[in-house]
Amino acid sequence: xxxxKKIRVTGITKAVMGDPDIARTLVTAGVSxxxxxxxxxxxxxxxxxxDATFVLIRTPLMSQAEKVVTCADISLNSELDVIRALxxxxxxxxxxxxxxxxxxxGDFREGILVDEVDRFVSRVRELPHIEVAGLxxxxxxxxxxxxxxxxxxxxSEIAEKVEQSQGxxxxxxxxxxxxxxxxxxxxxxxxxxxxLRIGELIFLGMDPLAACPVDFLRQDAFSLVSEVIESKRKKxxxxxxxxxxxxxxxxxxKETSCEGMRTILGIGRxxxxxxxxxxxxxxxxxxxxxxxxxxxxxxxxLKVGQEVRFALTYGALLTAYTSPFVRKTILNLx
Ligand SMILES: *Cc1c(COP(=O)(O)O)cnc(C)c1O
Numbered sequence: 620x621x622x623x624k625k626i627r628v629t630g631i632t633k634a635v636m637g638d639p640d641i642a643r644t645l646v647t648a649g650v651s652x653x654x655x656x657x658x659x660x661x662x663x664x665x666x667x668x669x670d671a672t673f674v675l676i677r678t679p680l681m682s683q684a685e686k687v688v689t690c691a692d693i694s695l696n697s698e699l700d701v702i703r704a705l706x707x708x709x710x711x712x713x714x715x716x717x718x719x720x721x722x723x724x725g726d727f728r729e730g731i732l733v734d735e736v737d738r739f740v741s742r743v744r745e746l747p748h749i750e751v752a753g754l755x756x757x758x759x760x761x762x763x764x765x766x767x768x769x770x771x772x773x774x775s776e777i778a779e780k781v782e783q784s785q786g787x788x789x790x791x792x793x794x795x796x797x798x799x800x801x802x803x804x805x806x807x808x809x810x811x812x813x814x815l816r817i818g819e820l821i822f823l824g825m826d827p828l829a830a831c832p833v834d835f836l837r838q839d840a841f842s843l844v845s846e847v848i849e850s851k852r853k854k855x856x857x858x859x860x861x862x863x864x865x866x867x868x869x870x871x872x873k874e875t876s877c878e879g880m881r882t883i884l885g886i887g888r889x890x891x892x893x894x895x896x897x898x899x900x901x902x903x904x905x906x907x908x909x910x911x912x913x914x915x916x917x918x919x920x921l922k923v924g925q926e927v928r929f930a931l932t933y934g935a936l937l938t939a940y941t942s943p944f945v946r947k948t949i950l951n952l953x
Contacts, residue, residue: 624809627651629674631796631818634937636660639667640949645821646671652693654816658683662690676816678721678729684708693717693752693791697729702743709748717752718743719791722777724770728761733773737781744785753791753814754778759798759828766799766828768806775810798828819933827933842899843891843929843939845912847921849883865908881905882921884912890942895935899928 621628629652630645632638637660642653646669654674655661661673675694679687684704687694689712696702696718709716720740723730731739736754743751756774758766771794778792794802794812797819803809819827824836832838855877862869866888882902887893887910896904902916914927921927931939939945 621803621815622649624803624806625813626794626803626809627814629654629676629793629814629816630821631655631676631816632660632664633657633676634818634822634933634940636940637663638940638947638949639664639669640952642669642671644952651814658686658690662686665690674719674816679705685711688712688714688716691716693719695719695721695729695755695793696743697721697723697731699739699742702749703746706746706748715748715750717750719753719755719793720751722754722756722774724756724758724764724774726758726760726762726764728757730756733777736777737784740781741785744787751787751789753789753793754781755791755793755814755816756795758795760796763828766795766802768802768808771799771802771806771812772810775812778811797826800826800833801828822936823931823933825933839930841931841936843886843896843931843935843945844926845884845886845929847882847923847925847927848885848911849881850921850923851881852879853881854878880915880920882914882916882927884914884927885910886912886945890945891931891939892934892937895932895938896929897931899930902927 628650630650631654632642633656635641637655642664645653652672652674654676656677658675661675673691675687675691678697679694679701681701681704685708688705688709702718705716721730722736723732740751743749758764758770774794778789782788791814792811793814793816796816799815800820819825822840824833824838826833864870888907889909893907902914905913905915
């Protein structure tokens with residue numbers, strides 16, 4: 620869909636902790652580059668021999684500037700001091716590092732204010748070992764600002780103005796993330812936007828803006844499998860002295876006496892964002908602590924040792940992938 624509109628896709632691997640097999644699958648499927656928010660993940664993919672252009676999509680930590688220029692081909696940036704540090708290390712390694720300058724278009728996360736982009740770009744262009752590859756923006760991540768024609772035309776217009784004022788050409792105008800799906804799907808004109816950075820749409824088939832599945836994509840590429848470690852019918856009196864739990868939360872259970880099937884799974888908050896787990900069966904999540912997840916089912920009697928499956932939201936996928944206790948198994952790898 621993007622290719623028809625001359626938009627190249629950077630496949631974003633942060634949700635799968637830079638899993639090299641998944642990165643390779645993305646490259647085979649036709650992404651133009653691989654992006655990740657963590658330089659450690661990019662390093663992991665490179666070490667595993669993934670052959671791709673790597674983009675660091677979070678503005679680099681100053682303390683990692685050297686690793687950034689040696690591992691990533693391009694980084695997204697919004698601080699001159701950081702780019703200066705990148706230039707210094709790039710020079711030392713005899714390379715030129717490419718940067719995409721992020722523009723703040725209203726989501727109140729990273730980026731240079733619109734009025735300051737021209738001056739910022741001209742300062743960056745003075746640095747000897749840096750090439751300004753383009754401009755980018757990120758919307759909808761923090762405050763849900765909608766990427767639409769107005770925002771995309773706005774970014775394109777800024778790019779055009781800077782190109783004219785500096786007498787240069789940007790090679791990349793990166794319009795956003797999976798939240799740009801509705802825009803790219805419906806737009807007649809994509810203006811100067813020629814790149815999108817996509818993770819969630821590819822992995823989960825979800826349009827994050829509408830929180831809706833996209834009909835021609837799959838929603839079942841990932842599932843989390845956990846194991847029952849206790850399963851009992853329980854009738855308990857809740858003797859609450861202090862009403863806060865281990866995480867400082869007040870219990871939602873109103874009754875002082877509870878009865879029902881309670882099944883405990885050997886997974887907890889240390890392993891995944893529990894609110895992002897969607898039970899694939901007739902049971903519901905009753906609560907969780909660091910290592911326990913309590914579920915209750917009306918009809919099914921879950922047995923000790925039995926496997927229980929969940930679908931995952933993006934937040935749950937990201938956290939589950941990061942837990943060393945969650946074993947990752949890739950099926951049908953070609
Ligand atoms: C996470 C991220 C993306 C990808 O977001 P998805 O919703 O997974 O498509 C793109 N750009 C930046 C800067 C990000 O941090």
